Amino acid sequence: MRPRRPLLHRATAAATLAAVAASLLVAVGLAPAQAAPTGDAIKVLQIGDSYSAGNGAGAYYGPADCYRSHDSWAAEYSEWLADQGNHVTFVTRACSGAVSQNVLSDRKMDSHLAYVPGGTIGRTQEEGLAAAKAAKVCSTKYVDEEYFEYSVAIWDTVRGTFAVDCQRYLRAQIEAVGRDTDVVVFTMGGNDLGFADIVKQCFAVGFRDPGDCREKVTDARAGIGQLEDDLTDLLGRLRDRMRPDAKVVLLSYPYLSNTDSFVLRSLRDRLPFVSGDTYDIGHEVRALGDEGDAAQRAAVARANTAAGRPFVSYVDTVKEHFAGHEPDPSATNRNDDRWIHEFDSVTMAEWYHPTTKGHYEESTLLRSSSVPGRVPSASAGSIDLVFAIDTTGSMDWVLQSVKDTATRMVDHLAASSGSYRFALVTFRDDPVYTGWDGDYAARVDLPFTSDPDAIRTALAGMVADGGGDWPETALSGMQAAIDLPWRPGVKKVLIPISDAPAHDPEPMSGLTSATVIANALAVDPVEVYPIDVGTGAFAPSVEAVAAGTGGSTTTSLDVAETLLDTISTAMDKPYAWVQGPYVARVGDTLRLDARGSYATTGDLVSFEWDLDGDGSYDVTTSTPTLEHTFGALVDAYLAVRVTDSAGRASIATTPLAITDDGDETPADVDVCPTVADPGQEDHDGDGVGDACDPSPFVLETDPEVVVFEADDPGAVASSTVSGVVFEDADGDGLREAGDAPAAGVTVTLTGTDAGGAPVTAGAVSTADGSWSVTGLLPGTYVLRAAGAVSARSGAPVAASGAGTAGGTVVGTSLESVVLSGVGAGVEAVGFGVRSASGPATPTSPPTGAPTPGGPVVPPAASASPEPDSEVLAAGPSGSSPLATTGSDAGEVLRWAMLALAVGALTVLGAAAAARRTRRQED
Structure with a gap:
């Protein structure tokens, strides 16, 4: 749970619910508005991409680069369900950057190097890898969804150095979905269509x-048909794994622009000029969003048709609900009422993702959807059950008894649970230790399945043989079981069966009871119920494991009845759940939430909290929530033990990290050790993380091209032409002594800018005869003055781009005036007119109205509204074409975040807010 903060947004919940309920119609698969279930057990599973995970909401936790937040819209929705009195188990597998294929297949992430204790000494590479895996040199807190593949990276026999490459993977998100799942919620499709590249190339x-x-929008449109097919397939796969009454909710995306028309132009600002480009990114990107909605809507319709029932609801009201709260695409404006981040964060993965307010608003759109709940009971719960059976020679009769009980056990699991899965692990002893190649430390004979025939076949295939000495590798058997992919949010039961004591520690793997306990607790936990079928040697050797995981030991020769009784005992105990993981900074107060827990019969009467993972319970409450301020560093698994009115107890665990900066990266390798930066971004590669680097980004622009907003070119349109009008008595074009200045003469500029767009502008000469046409883009122009009898070429101002030319006199006009480069200028242009009696009467300017002493601003090249506007120009110096405002240039450079995060985004200068504030104050 996030640190405590005022939940001001909850104050508008009732009004928001009333407003949105009517919009969730059966046409998109949502039931009419109805009261939320009360007192039910509900399991909400979130899958999807960054818009699901919680990018933008802050307070992140979970596997690196996923950006999960307790303030994501699905977490907020689950909390709302819990506020109605339900027992909600909320599980998320959403991860930033995910595409639809990541729901169905494992996702390859990053890799890192890990050195192996002991190095190469006395080992082959195969033995070294085995030792590295046993030592878990590649480790994770999130063992139920994240795993590593090992390969040899360094094998230096001279120095004895051994290191492995730890390649990280996330399991397919769909593996968390099962018949225990009541509702799946998600967003998906943006990354399939190149969301990040669109943001980068269109807005940054x-x-x-x-x-x-x-190009990016066109590519996305080309992929919409495939997206519809992929979503249809994904929805069908979800249906195959879920109960017939379970539901799926697909949430649409908001628009990425708050305006339907926002035109972007580009041009080459120096010679040779070439045709520029123009694209209405506001209209086209919003239209693409509508096309994406249509594809999602069609996929939902196809999936529901194939199912013969509306099991998928499509919430397509997000765009309507977010109207007016989207990002402003302008580089010089900001939507202060936005619910979506602009480029306003040092965390790039947050850009163009919903803010905390945005996630909350999305959560309200789900409140009218129908949610299947279950009355809390043993038979409503779900179980993952693993047998870890000793198959050494003395266990033959036990194996036969287990085989004979297989059908009864399967029937018992089906009758006593809402859903079940079974797996089989067998163990003997390590062949390196016993010297017989028929032995093995442990192996998985049957992965998790609910297929009765597969279960019976696997049990029937067990053979007793070997074993070597008296103790066995029971701990390896348990660890092999713990390493299986258990479902989140179900009861997890491991039943080891043996007639011999366990090696502790094991001679080859080094496993100890303490290690097995810690690893079991990391999986939610796995409760261990050992059965001793011998003379009583096995139970005492593993009693600590049972007690440490919430299980118990039994000694009995009646294998069949003991197995069935053990399963019933586990199912009758309370269901325990704590809504973590929790990540915070030392000194933060967290609200710990165990409201998902429930008694299968009777009531829960106590909640005991182990707040530092030391195995001792620090606080006992009678209610399922606890607010606690953490005053010291903690890196452990928080545990809550819930006890019912019959005295039965169960444990729930979740990762807990209380750190000095609020993220999970160890301080000694943290690129920004004083600020929470879960992504560890360092885009300029200087070793200082972006979150605490005053200049974190390297600007990457094309020095040959200027890109600007067509309706507001701002500082890009900073070129000028100026000169003087005088009375040229002899018409020779030369201003001689006695030639007076001519006021009120209209000077007209025509031509094309460097991108090929026509330009017409003008100015009126002042009392001293001077005039100036400003706010121009680079280009080639012609100048004329009303009543001119002569013309004189101008001269390039200092620092103008190569090729800037003062023009060629053609009659009384000045042609081929070239402004090369943003900010280029031509000065000292002269026009002679005949002297006249009295002040001149100005002719009408070509566009606009004359400004005293200044230019007539052409519509195609309007001046910046800021008198001190300037440009960081792609000119001869090679600086970047970022329009900004005067004294804010330094801040723009700091905030112009030029890079692309996984599942997220790119760039924009954010300093314009200060300028707007000054305007408002003025």
Whole structure:
């Protein structure tokens, strides 16, 4: 749970619910508004991408790069269900950057190097890898969804150095879905269509370009048909794994722009000029969003038709609900009422993702959906059950008894649970230790399944043989079981069966009871119920494991009845759940939530909290929530033990990290050890994380191209042409002594800018004869003055781009005036007119109205509204084409975040807010 903060958004919950309920119609698969279930056990499973995980909501936890938040819309929705009195188990597998294929297949993530204790000494590479795996040198807290593949990275026999490459994977998100799941909620499809690239090329200053944006949007449109097919397939796969009454909710995306028209232009600002490009990114990106909605809607319809029932609901009201709260695409504006981040965060994965407010608003759109609940009871719960059976020679009669009980056991599991899965692990002894190659430390004979025939076949295939000495590798058998992919949010029961004591520690693997206990607790936990079928040697050797995981030992020769009784005992105990994981900073107060727990009969009467993972319970409460301020570092598994009115108890665990900066990266390798930066971004590679680097980004722009907003070119349109009008008595074009200045003469500029767009502008000469046409883009222009009898070429101002030219006199006009480069200028242009009696009467300017002493601003090249506007120009110096405002340039450079995060985004200068504030104050 997030640190305590005022939940101000909850104050509007009732009004919001009333407003949105009517919009969730049966047409998109949602039931009409109804009261939320009360007192039910409900399991909500979230899958999906960054818009599901919680990017933008802050307070992140979970596997690296996933950006999961307790303030995601699905977490907020689950909390609302719990507020109605339900026992909610909320599980998320959503992860930033995910595409639809990541729901169905394992996702390859990053890798890192890990050195193996003992090095190469006395080992082959095969033995070294085995030792590395046993030592778990590649480790994770999130063992139920994250795993590593090992390979030799360094094998230096001279120095004795051995290191492995730890390749990280996330299990397919769909593996968490089962018949225990009541509702699946998710967003999906944005990354399939290149969401991050669209944001980068269409909106990010320094990257955006009309041509590149068009290309990305076109590519996305080409993929919409495939997206519809992929979503249809995904929805069908979900249906196959869920109960017939379970539901799926697909949430649509908001628009990425708050305006339907926002035109982006580009041009080459120096000679040779070439045709520029123009693209209405506002209209086209919003239209793409509508097309994506249509594909999602069609996929839902196809899936529901194939199922013969509306098991999928499509919430397509997000765009309507977010209207007016989307990002402003302009580099100089910000939507202060936005529910979606603009480029306003040092965490790039948050850009163009919902804010905390946005996630909350999305959560309200689900409140009218129908949710199947279950009355809390033993038979409503679900179980993952594993047998870990000793198959050494003396166990022959036990194996036969287990085989004879197989059908009864399967029937018992089906009758006593809402859903079940079974797996079989067998163990003997390590062949390296016994010297017989028929032995093995442990092996998985049957992965998790609910197929009765597969279960009976696996049990029937057990053979007793070997074993070597008296103790066996029971701990390896338990560890092999613990390493299986258990379902989250179900009861997890491991029943080891043996007639001999366990090696502790084991001679080859080094496993100890303490290690097995810790690993079992990391899986929610796995409760261990050993059965001793011998003379009483096995039970005492593993009693600590049973007690440490919430299980118990039994000694009995009646194998069949003991197995069935053990399963019933586990199912009758309370269901325990704590809504973690929790990550916070030292000094933060967390609200710990065990409201998902329930008694199968009677009531829960106590909740005991182990707040530092030391195995001792620190606080006891009679209610399922606890607010606690953590005053010291903690890296452990928080545990809550719930006890019912019959005295039966169960344990729930979750990862807990209380750190000095609020993220899970160890301080000695944290690139920003004073600020929470779960992504560890360092885009300029200087070793200082972006979150605490005053200049974290390297600007990457094309020095040949200027990109700007067509309706507001701002500082890009900063070129000028200026000169003087005088009375040229002899018409020779030369201003001689006695030639007076001519006021009130209209000077007209026509031509095309560097992108090929026509331009018409003008100015009126002042009392001293001077005039200036400003706010121009680079280009080639012609100048004329009303009543001119002569013209004189101008001269390039200092620092103008190569090729800037003062023009060629053609009659009384000045042609081929070239402005090369943003900010280029031509000065000292002269026009002579005949002297006249009295002040001149100005002719009407070509566009606009004259400004005293200043230019007539052409519509195609309007001046920046900021008098001190300037440009970081792609000119001869090679600086970047970022339009900004005067004194804010340094801040823009700091905040122009030019890079692309996994599942997320790119760039924009954010300093314009300060300028707007000054405007408002002025």
